[in-house]
Amino acid sequence: AQKITQTQPGMFVQEKEAVTLDCTYDTSDQSYGLFWYKQPSSGEMIFLIYQGSYDEQNATEGRYSLNFQKARKSANLVISASQLGDSAMYFCAMIEIYNQGGKLIFGQGTELSVKP
Amino acid sequence: DGGITQSPKYLFRKEGQNVTLSCEQNLNHDAMYWYRQDPGQGLRLIYYSQIVNDFQKGDIAEGYSVSREKKESFPLTVTSAQKNPTAFYLCASSIGGGVTEAFFGQGTRLTVV
Numbered sequence: 585a586q587k588i589t590q591t592q593p594g595m596f597v598q599e600k601e602a603v604t605l606d607c608t609y610d611t612s613d614q615s616y617g618l619f620w621y622k623q624p625s626s627g628e629m630i631f632l633i634y635q636g637s638y639d640e641q642n643a644t645e646g647r648y649s650l651n652f653q654k655a656r657k658s659a660n661l662v663i664s665a666s667q668l669g670d671s672a673m674y675f676c677a678m679i680e681i682y683n684q685g686g687k688l689i690f691g692q693g694t695e696l697s698v699k700p
Numbered sequence: 701d702g703g704i705t706q707s708p709k710y711l712f713r714k715e716g717q718n719v720t721l722s723c724e725q726n727l728n729h730d731a732m733y734w735y736r737q738d739p740g741q742g743l744r745l746i747y748y749s750q751i752v753n754d755f756q757k758g759d760i761a762e763g764y765s766v767s768r769e770k771k772e773s774f775p776l777t778v779t780s781a782q783k784n785p786t787a788f789y790l791c792a793s794s795i796g797g798g799v800t801e802a803f804f805g806q807g808t809r810l811t812v813v
Contacts, residue, residue: 590742617798627788629804636799675742679798686731686750686798687758692742 586611588678590691597666598699604651605661605694607676613637615681618659620650623673623693632674635659663696671698702727706791706805713778713785713812721776721808723791729803730796732774736760737788737807746789749774750796778810786812 587610597603609618620632635643635650643650651660659678663670676691704725713719723732731750735743745758749768763782768774774793778785788809794802 615798619801627807629790629792631801631803634801677743681798685756686796687745687748687756688731688733688792688794688798688802689745689759690735690743 588691592694594695596697602664607659609678613680617679619677620661621675666698704805711810716780718779723774725793729793731794733792734776735790
């Protein structure tokens with residue numbers, strides 16, 4: 585069954601340091617997409633990064649990179665050089681293309697706090 | 701400007717009443733989604749639609765209903781059968797096929813009084 589797991593309810597990181605947010609997934613589909621979103625206290629959902637199941641290279645977008653380990657079914661988000669504005673909830677998400685007809689599901693989230 | 705619009709931003713409902721949340725997009729997206737978010741929790745999928753006149757139940761569809769009569773519109777009705785409807789509701793849309801990200805509306809905060 586399609587499932588996303590984020591095991592870190594909360595994380596702290598010092599400003600300017602790097603942090604890794606964990607995400608594991610379960611799927612029997614060969615074709616799927618993985619996403620990370622940021623949700624500040626305002627409630628809006630901000631797209632950060634996407635990784636397709638057939639992409640051989642890890643995705644990167646500015647200070648964000650996705651550490652994709654397909655065999656281990658993990659898609660961890662790495663934020664380099666943390667900033668105070670990075671404090672927010674972070675959600676990992678997955679979409680299955682064939683088995684679930686495009687069902688997009690989210691993990692429980694990780695609350696990141698950046699300390700000055 | 702292209703985007704996805706949810707209205708209203710805040711909604712109050714009396715117990716036992718049905719209420720409809722609006723979601724409109726002008727991005728020409730095929731896929732649309734409805735999520736519920738409770739305080740400090742993740743997003744749970746209520747319903748999703750990949751094409752006009754077709755939709756599928758998500759993980760928590762009981763007490764909710766949707767329609768997809770037009771490509772740009774995907775309204776969600778919270779019925780009186782939903783036992784605990786107070787929550788933050790988010791609508792999203794995407795091109796479809798899972799190859800790009802989903803875009804989200806600003807959300808509707810529903811409170812039952």
